[in-house]
């Protein structure tokens with residue numbers, strides 16, 4: 001990975017401190033690495049520290065500051081169960097526990113085969129569709145038993161999550 005400060009910042013580089021530039025370059029690099037690996041492997045962080053000539057502690061403190069970066073492998077499917085108020089009232093716990101039981105993982109964990117990571121999230125802004133989950137970019141709303149089974153089945157089969165299309 002080539003890290004050119006001017007390519008990352010353009011003219012704004014003139015008003016940034018060296019540390020701000022380094023952090024900016026790191027964040028840009030983290031995003032690229034995570035795009036490729038789905039998380040930040042230690043060996044990639046080691047390479048970054050060498051390439052930028054900064055201490056590993058600086059790399060690590062920058063990465064850990066942001067919730068968007070992960071340090072362990074993540075699943076191909078990221079399943080997020082909304083546990084915001086509306087979803088909680090309409091059965092989010094049941095959805096969460098069903099997925100946990102079905103895939104034998106707890107919230108925050110990834111299946112051994114790396115097919116899925118299970119997370120919870122606060123309100124995602126679709127309260128009218130509660131209870132809601134997302135599977136990568138797809139939103140699954142009004143989750144009842146049937147939809148829940150279909151969603152889990154599709155995750156297991158590695159199929160697209162088009163549950164609303166299936167309803168038609």
Ligand code: FES
Pocket residue numbers: 082083084085086087088122123124125126127128130132
């Ligand atoms: S509380 Fe779940 S979408 Fe708003």
